[in-house]
Amino acid sequence: xxxxxxxxxxxxxxxxxxxxxxxxxxxxxxxxxxxxxxxxxxxxxxxxxxxxxxxxxxxxxxxxxxxxxxxxxxxxxxxxxxxxxxxxxxxxxxxxxxxxxxxxxxxxxxxxxxxxxxxxxxxxxxxxxxxxxxxxxxxxxx
Amino acid sequence: xxxxxxxxxxxxxxxxxxxxxxxxxxxxxxxxxxxxxxxxxxxxxxxxxxxxxxxxxxxxxxxxxxxxxxxxxxxxxxxxxxxxxxxxxxxxxxxxxxxxxxxxxxxxxxxxxxxxxxxxxxxxxxxxxxxxxxxxxxxxxxxxxxxxxxxxxxxxxxxxxxxxxxxxxxxxxxxxxxxxxxxxxxxxxxxxxxxxxxxxxxxxxxxxxxxxxxxxxxxxxxxxxxxxxxxxxxxxxxxxxxxxxxxxxxxxxxxxxxxxxxxxxxxxxxxxxxxxxxxxxxxxxxxxxxxxxxxxxxxxxxxxxxxxxxxxxxxxxxxxxxxxxxxxxxxxxxxxxxxxxxxxxxxxxxxxxxxxxxxxxxxxxxxx
Numbered sequence: 001x002x003x004x005x006x007x008x009x010x011x012x013x014x015x016x017x018x019x020x021x022x023x024x025x026x027x028x029x030x031x032x033x034x035x036x037x038x039x040x041x042x043x044x045x046x047x048x049x050x051x052x053x054x055x056x057x058x059x060x061x062x063x064x065x066x067x068x069x070x071x072x073x074x075x076x077x078x079x080x081x082x083x084x085x086x087x088x089x090x091x092x093x094x095x096x097x098x099x100x101x102x103x104x105x106x107x108x109x110x111x112x113x114x115x116x117x118x119x120x121x122x123x124x125x126x127x128x129x130x131x132x133x134x135x136x137x138x139x140x141x142x
Numbered sequence: 143x144x145x146x147x148x149x150x151x152x153x154x155x156x157x158x159x160x161x162x163x164x165x166x167x168x169x170x171x172x173x174x175x176x177x178x179x180x181x182x183x184x185x186x187x188x189x190x191x192x193x194x195x196x197x198x199x200x201x202x203x204x205x206x207x208x209x210x211x212x213x214x215x216x217x218x219x220x221x222x223x224x225x226x227x228x229x230x231x232x233x234x235x236x237x238x239x240x241x242x243x244x245x246x247x248x249x250x251x252x253x254x255x256x257x258x259x260x261x262x263x264x265x266x267x268x269x270x271x272x273x274x275x276x277x278x279x280x281x282x283x284x285x286x287x288x289x290x291x292x293x294x295x296x297x298x299x300x301x302x303x304x305x306x307x308x309x310x311x312x313x314x315x316x317x318x319x320x321x322x323x324x325x326x327x328x329x330x331x332x333x334x335x336x337x338x339x340x341x342x343x344x345x346x347x348x349x350x351x352x353x354x355x356x357x358x359x360x361x362x363x364x365x366x367x368x369x370x371x372x373x374x375x376x377x378x379x380x381x382x383x384x385x386x387x388x389x390x391x392x393x394x395x396x397x398x399x400x401x402x403x404x405x406x407x408x409x410x411x412x413x414x415x416x417x418x419x420x421x422x423x424x425x426x427x428x429x430x431x432x433x434x435x436x437x438x439x440x441x442x443x444x445x446x447x448x449x450x451x452x453x454x455x456x457x458x459x460x461x462x463x464x465x466x467x468x469x470x471x472x473x474x475x476x477x478x479x480x481x482x483x484x485x486x487x488x489x490x491x492x493x494x495x496x497x498x499x500x501x502x503x504x505x506x507x508x509x510x
Contacts, residue, residue: 038402038405039405039408039409041409043412043413043416046364046409046410046412046413047360047363047364047413049367050360050363050364050366050367050413051360051363053154056367056371056406056409056410057374057402057403057406060402060405060406060409061402087398088401089398089401089402089404089405090401090404090405
């Protein structure tokens, strides 16, 4: 095994997935690619930015960096040293699969449930989509 | 922190608008005789259109009065009268389009030539590095598109504003004379309201405008930001396409940058969508309610015989005309926002060119 991709949105479920992926990477001695999907911002936050002249790109980058750094700390605590941080934009399932392909990953680790509970109920969860579409082993952490 | 940030933002916007006007107003000086003539012609057209509108409003009254009396001869006369009125209205509308677009085309031509000259002079286009002078990305688009939008909208908006004012004043007179006074007795007190239709339309329009401002007060800001993010996305794509941005060498970095720009554009679009949904709730309700409110305000006088059917239809139509004129700001929210964002982008380009000019030997500090 050479490379593990773990997707996170900073939620408790995603944190458990990061911990599991980090343990696995440590045991296998492989590289851990931590991926987050950016772009989720509330309407209220957008309106605030519109009235204050704030920079949306920076806000999005700050938010994704925060999630990635939090995940990196967890991975470092687990003893993983080879870590790559990645940000994706757009549809989560499609972006995660594209990253898995690009990174030529052996295992994809995801949490069972992230922040988007309502969309999960309406559209089917991202983890279910990944389990059926990903071109590698998928580990869904409860 | 927020109030200070907002003050800084407003100051910056005023600075940008001032810079835009410094170049844009040169057109009015350079082409003084021609442009004053054209402006007067457009004002006369607005007044003539108002005259036809008043005559059509009167025609409405006479037609329905004849209908109420079942007077075939009067109806035939009204039908004959309608033809020249309609023809005049159509002719004036077409002439107005010619006048407005001629003014817009001339202004655009002048400002575009001015900016192109400034851009090409002393090879400034080659020295215009947006990494050094922030906010000057994609000058070609600003010259071609933003100048068009920035010179189109002021002509239309100013004429529409003038038309709204003279229409409101004129039809206030119509509403005052036809509606007359009404006597109501709230809580046992007898009150006579003179020109009650005028007060009715002011209160109704005030409520609609307040609702519109409440539901859509973020709209202009969101449109400006959306336009800006579209421009930044376009600039990023152009930079990669033209090989300008060689610093971001890897394909992955390029993909990340473009996807981030796309994401910000899509997010602003999403917020624009919700702002439009909110304002449409008010504007569409108003388009349905305004004529009905006009009718309902007149019905009490019609039922007592103090108002004829013709006067009822005339007053209801005048109510809608005044209400529409009052909606100038609300109707032009989007246009104003589009204009502001384009004017800001033209201004940032001009400021960048000013900075380059100031660094040249013999450069001026106050460029035009």
